[in-house]
Amino acid sequence: MKALVAREYGPLDQLELTEVPRPVPGQGQVLVRTEAAAVNPVDLVLVTGGMRDALPVSHPFVPGVDVSGVVEAVGSGVDRFAVGDPVIAWTGVPSGAFAEYALVRADDSAVVRPAALDARRAAALPTGALTASALLDEAKPRAGSTLLVVGAAGGLGSYAVQLAKRAGATVFATGREDDLDYLTRLGADGVLDYRGENVAERVREWVPGGVDAVIDVALAGPDLATSAAAARPGGVLVSPRGGPAEFDCGVTAVYTGTTTPSGRLAELARAAAAHELHIEISAQYPFAEARQALLDFAGQHVRGKVVITF
Ligand SMILES: NC(=O)c1ccc[n+]([C@@H]2O[C@H](COP(=O)([O-])OP(=O)(O)OC[C@H]3O[C@@H](n4cnc5c(N)ncnc54)[C@H](OP(=O)(O)O)[C@@H]3O)[C@@H](O)[C@H]2O)c1
Structure with a gap:
């Protein structure tokens, strides 16, 4: 089969589309x-080796953690899926999605794709929506609560804004000027340009004491203390980036990442299929241009998700 392969840790331009053996599903796996x-x-840091101590990979390495497709073969002990099922899956760090065939685990990280959700939108769901949900589990948005999403127009942030609104919170969101209308369409009650405004000061014009929770999903982003300053004393900052357990402003911090609680990916897929959850795809590349997709993702502004189609 053809796959996008990295032969060693190094720059993204080393990636090449080449022939590799088609994987064989083992126990509890699906091809x-x-x-x-x-x-x-x-995907970028696994290729470059930017997190090689925490997340080592073996080479040749095929990146890609979000996949949708059709079950080609099932391993032993698998009764949740059958050959021919359309599926959506998060592979986790083993990766392998940027290939004509990918191995996924037949557990809560994979679900049958609803008929009303096309494969392209389905692929854009797992990491972004599952991680946004995990962050919101800690931020606990609810009716009457206030929440700020920093980095709201990106892959995680776009879902975080929508899911927090669905939970009943009043949601504020930061993005670049061009993204502010988009964030409003996602449901944000207040939007601000992080490049032109002091985020904490502006948020306090809306909520004088500070918001109950801040979700910071900015890629490299501001210092987390800058984001925490928008929350009230006793409030919480939640982020997939690591940092201090608490800030001088009296805000505590929780750091978490992608999780796959039972039934969650199925519920997110159902909501997306029912158009209750919008999936924003800003760019789409054919598999033949997969390397360019990663190069552009690394170097350009992205709204929502970038998808590779096969
Ligand atoms: N631990 C985990 O399990 C896990 C899982 C998923 C993601 N993550 C991490 O979560 C972060 C977000 O992921 P993603 O998929 O949402 O990335 P993404 O799609 O690249 O979005 C990142 C967002 O951050 C914004 N941003 C960049 N610099 C900013 C700044 N100084 N202030 C405010 N916003 C800024 C970007 O806006 P512009 O485009 O306007 O610059 C973009 O909208 C990444 O660091 C990723 O590695 C961790």
Whole structure:
């Protein structure tokens, strides 16, 4: 099969589309014929070796953690999926989605794709929506609560804004000027340009004491203390980036990442299929241009997700 392969840790331009053996599903695994795969920041660092101590990979390495496609073969002990099922999956760090066939685990990280959700949008769901949900589990948005999303127009942030609104919170969101109308369309009650405004000061014009929770999903982003300053004393900052356990302003911090609680990916897929959850795809590349997709993702402004189609 053809796959996008990194032969060693190094720059993204080393990636090449080449022939590799088709994987064979082991116990509890499913082999998926890939229809679409989405690009995430983790793909870049796994290729370059930016997190090689925490997340080592073995080479040759095929990146890609978000995949949708059709079950081609099932391993032993798998009764949740059958050959021919359309599926959506998060592979986790083993990766492998940027290939004509990908291995996925037959557990809560994979679900049958609803008929009303096309493969392209489905691929753009797992990492972004699952991680946004995990962050919101800690931020606990609810009716009457206030929440700020920093980095709201990106892959995680776009879902975080929508899911927090669905939970009943009043949601504020930061983005660049060109993205502010988009963030309003996602449901944000107040939007601000992080490049032109002091975020904490502006948020306090809306909520004088500070918001109950801040979700910071900015890629490299501001110092987390700058984001925490928008929250009230006793409030919480939640982020997939690591940092201090608490800030001088009296805000505590929780750091978490992608999780796959039972039933969650199925519920997110159902909501997306029902158009209750919008999936924003800003760019789409054919598999033949997969390397360019990663190069562009690394170097250009992205709204929502970037998807590779097969
Ligand atoms: N630990 C985990 O399990 C896990 C899982 C998924 C993601 N993550 C991490 O979560 C972060 C977000 O992921 P993603 O997929 O949402 O990335 P993304 O799609 O690249 O979005 C990142 C967002 O950050 C914004 N941003 C960049 N610099 C900013 C700044 N100084 N202030 C405010 N916003 C800024 C970007 O806006 P502009 O485009 O306007 O610059 C963009 O909208 C990444 O660091 C990723 O590695 C961790």
